Amino acid sequence: xxxxxxxxxxxxxxxxxxxxxxxxxxxxxxxxxxxxxxxxxxxxxxxxxxxxxxxxxxxxxxxxxxxxxxxxxxxxxxxxxxxxxxxxxxxxxxxxxxxxxx
Numbered sequence: 001x002x003x004x005x006x007x008x009x010x011x012x013x014x015x016x017x018x019x020x021x022x023x024x025x026x027x028x029x030x031x032x033x034x035x036x037x038x039x040x041x042x043x044x045x046x047x048x049x050x051x052x053x054x055x056x057x058x059x060x061x062x063x064x065x066x067x068x069x070x071x072x073x074x075x076x077x078x079x080x081x082x083x084x085x086x087x088x089x090x091x092x093x094x095x096x097x098x099x100x101x102x
Contacts, residue, residue: 013087027086030077035089035098037074041067043101 004012022028048063078088089098 016087027081027084030081031086031089032098032100034074034077034081035095036101037070037077038089038095039099039101041070041074044070 044063044067048060048067051059051063053059081088089095
């Protein structure tokens with residue numbers, strides 16, 4: 001009996017994730033949503049940090065609330081994917097490749 005190394009298991013998971021990514025399944029689509037939420041979170045963080053003007057303080061609060069909502073949604077979706085034995089996007093390369101945001 002052979003035991004797969006962590007590297008081999010990860011390699012197999014990445015290969016399966018790539019196959020799933022190109023197959024229109026609920027898991028693959030949810031992976032796109034997770035990637036979108038990651039990219040959106042980065043954009044919201046930047047907006048919160050750099051907003052200027054008379055309404056800056058109110059907008060910082062709004063961006064912070066939206067940022068928390070995006071994190072919470074990403075966490076919930078990632079948990080569901082993992083519970084279903086699916087892989088969530090987890091690297092910058094995957095986030096960039098799977099997102100539909102610009």
